[in-house]
Amino acid sequence: MAEAAVDAAREYAVKTLDVKKEYVMGKQTLMALKGVSIEIKTGEYISIMGPSGSGKSTLFNMIGGLDKPSGGKVYIDEVDISGLDAFELAWLRCRKIGYIFQTFNLIPVMTALENCTLPMVFAGMSSQDAMDKAADLLALVGLGDRIRHKPLELSGGQQQRVACARALANDPAIILADEPTGNLDLKTGKEIIALLRRLNKEKGVTIISATHDLKMLDVSDRIIWIRDGRVDKIERRSDLDLEVGSLEGEEA
């Protein structure tokens, strides 16, 4: 596909400029983000780290077009998303961004296959094409033999794999993963991280993940630390002096 050309055309998958977000709770105003400016290049694997309450999730919602900033600008593929109307935002969420959640968020009444076809149905793809592609994607994430299973018949790790396949359905430019390993045990978490890394390399999709999980650091190109609504520091993996290996536990 034309990925190389696209890379050249769009250097930054995500850019935020002095993004602020305040929540009004009664008489109190809470500044969740106090001006965050970050640039994420196409094809990067980024981890956003920070303690809970640091504004990590808020920033994440801004980047995903799930919530609007109170100030500043968010660019996805060089388009300022604060200027988009509801129809355009839905289009953006459908085609440009794939979401992976801590709680998997598969539709419980649908099979793995149907869950994966849903974004393609929303994108107007014909039913048969969508099914074929969903089956391919499920095979890609290693669930080729479980496409007819409902989410509750799958383990947590398998559900998250379905979510990964679903996130890829419309060939998004970005995958946003919110604590993707938060509900998984050590080994399954590592498998999901490895899967995300592989998708990042093979498909050239930009991955941005909000996480507490130190295992994530090892595969990230850069780590953005958020603290108290601001960017605390941005590290490249090569600069990391963490002994990640010792945190990983035993090999299976």
Next chain:
Amino acid sequence: MPVDAKTQAGIRRQIKLPNREAVKIALRSVRIRIWRSCITMAGIVLAIAFLTSVLTSGVVAKSIQQTAGGATAEGGDASIQIWLTAISLLVCVVGITNAMLMSVTERYREIGTMKCLGALDWFVVKLFLIEAGVLGLVGSLVGALLGFVAGLLAGMSQYDHVLSSLNWGSALLRLVLAVLIGAGLTVVGAVYPARRAGRMPPADAMRTEI
């Protein structure tokens, strides 16, 4: 899927949810919660059965009187029946609204997920309305048949030759009318819950822990 190289022009407007897919998704939602769907439907069945039985007894009485050549003499009795029927229908609509509101609350996360995957407000509204329409249609059909039989039986206990003298055209017309009223009212009752579901911001929907 070709990737658009243009940036600004690359953004388009999301518009599609083919009816066939929408019906499929809505039917699946009904089927998976079949027990609760049945309870919701029971309200419609009862209200429409009542409506149909009242309408049918009216037709039976009229048919008998026409065959017998007598004058029609229904008075205050009919207006009380109209009131009772209207109230039962109203109760039915309120029941539907309540059941759908609970269904929306229960599916916050599902709705949020769909919106994250690119569903427009309108898609969600459409799914809920189709679901209500299906419940309403099935419930009304069952109710209308039950009510029709009940009306005939009531007529038979009062008069002779009910079946032979019955004006079938007129009775069937009322049956269809009752089904349409039932399905229509169910959809009306679902409008508010569906709109509430549709308007939910995806971020809020994701945050809700249930």
